[in-house]
Structure formats: C-alpha cells, structure tokens
Amino acid sequence: MAVSFPASYAQRRLWFIQRMSPGSTAYNMVVRLSLPFRLDRRILRLALDGLALRHEGLTTRFDFADGDVVQIVGADGAIPIEVHEAANAEEFARVFSRAASQPFDLAKGPLIRVIAGEPSSLGFVIHHAIADGQSV
Numbered sequence: 001m002a003v004s005f006p007a008s009y010a011q012r013r014l015w016f017i018q019r020m021s022p023g024s025t026a027y028n029m030v031v032r033l034s035l036p037f038r039l040d041r042r043i044l045r046l047a048l049d050g051l052a053l054r055h056e057g058l059t060t061r062f063d064f065a066d067g068d069v070v071q072i073v074g075a076d077g078a079i080p081i082e083v084h085e086a087a088n089a090e091e092f093a094r095v096f097s098r099a100a101s102q103p104f105d106l107a108k109g110p111l112i113r114v115i116a117g118e119p120s121s122l123g124f125v126i127h128h129a130i131a132d133g134q135s136v
Contacts, residue, residue, distance in 0.1 A: 007062060007069040014129045015062050015069045018106050027128035029136055030100045034089065035120040041083065044116060048079040057130045061109030080110060085118045092117035100125045 007015065014027060052058050056073045063070055082099065086092035099115050104127040111127040126136060 002072050002074045004063075004065070004070040004072045007071045011062065011071060011129050012069045014127075015064075015106055018104075018129075022105075023103050025101055025103050028100055028104065029126045029128055029131060029133065030096075030123065031126075031136055032093070032096055032123040033121070035122060038119045039116055039122060041081070041116065044081065044114075044122075048081065048114060052079050058112055058126075059110070060130050061111060062106040062129065064107075079112055079114055081114045081116055083116045083118070086121065089121065092121040092123075096121075096123040099123065 017027070018024065058079060060071050060073045063072055084092065084095045086095060095117065096115050099113050100123075102113075102125075104111050106127065106129060111130045113125040115123040115125070117123075124136070
C-alpha cells in the first residue's frame, strides 16, 4: 500500500527542475559493473526485493497534491530488471548507455532501472530524487 509524505526541500527542487525540463537526464546517476561471476537472475531478484523492503525510497515516486510536492512511498514494491543477452561487454555498454540516457518521469516511477546483461554485467540508473552519491 502506498503512503504519501511531504517531499524534502531538495526533492521539491528536483521535481520542479524535472517539470521545467522533462527530457533532462542531468540527475540520472549511473553505476555499471562487470561481475567476476555469472549473474544469477533469481538471486538478483531476491536481493533487489530485500533492498526495496529496507530502503523504501527505491519504490518512491512524486506527485503534486494540495499545493505541494509529495513523495508516494511504496508505489510499486518491485524494482524492475531489464535483462539483455549482450554478446560482449561493448554491446552491453551500448544497451546500458541507452538506458542511462532515458529521462525518468518522477510522477510515474519507478525511479530506478536495473539492467542485467548475460552473463556477468549489471547496471543501475537511479534518479537523484531517491538517492545520492553516497547511498549509491
């Protein structure tokens, strides 16, 4: 069940910026990993589900209600995973780059993208409204 809370000052500022420039990716934070082992999608799903339970911000989106920006926490409990069977690291880099260059819709969510590439590539694109550099 989704619950709403007032957005922080920084979140309101990011919401306003996104409204003024909806196609911007300036606040997309990206992390791309080459894993030293074969990615197990089942374990990745379990890990992301556990992470979402402990860090509700990962399931948060934003809306405008009663004259103010609010965060809607738990809007969607699952963090989506896009799986790509890339032939090599260069192909995964192209796929990940496309995902990283897509803007987020703060009102629609989710505000995190997880891109898994076979057999051992993993990438995260997270909007700065739900995470900061230290938390990434």
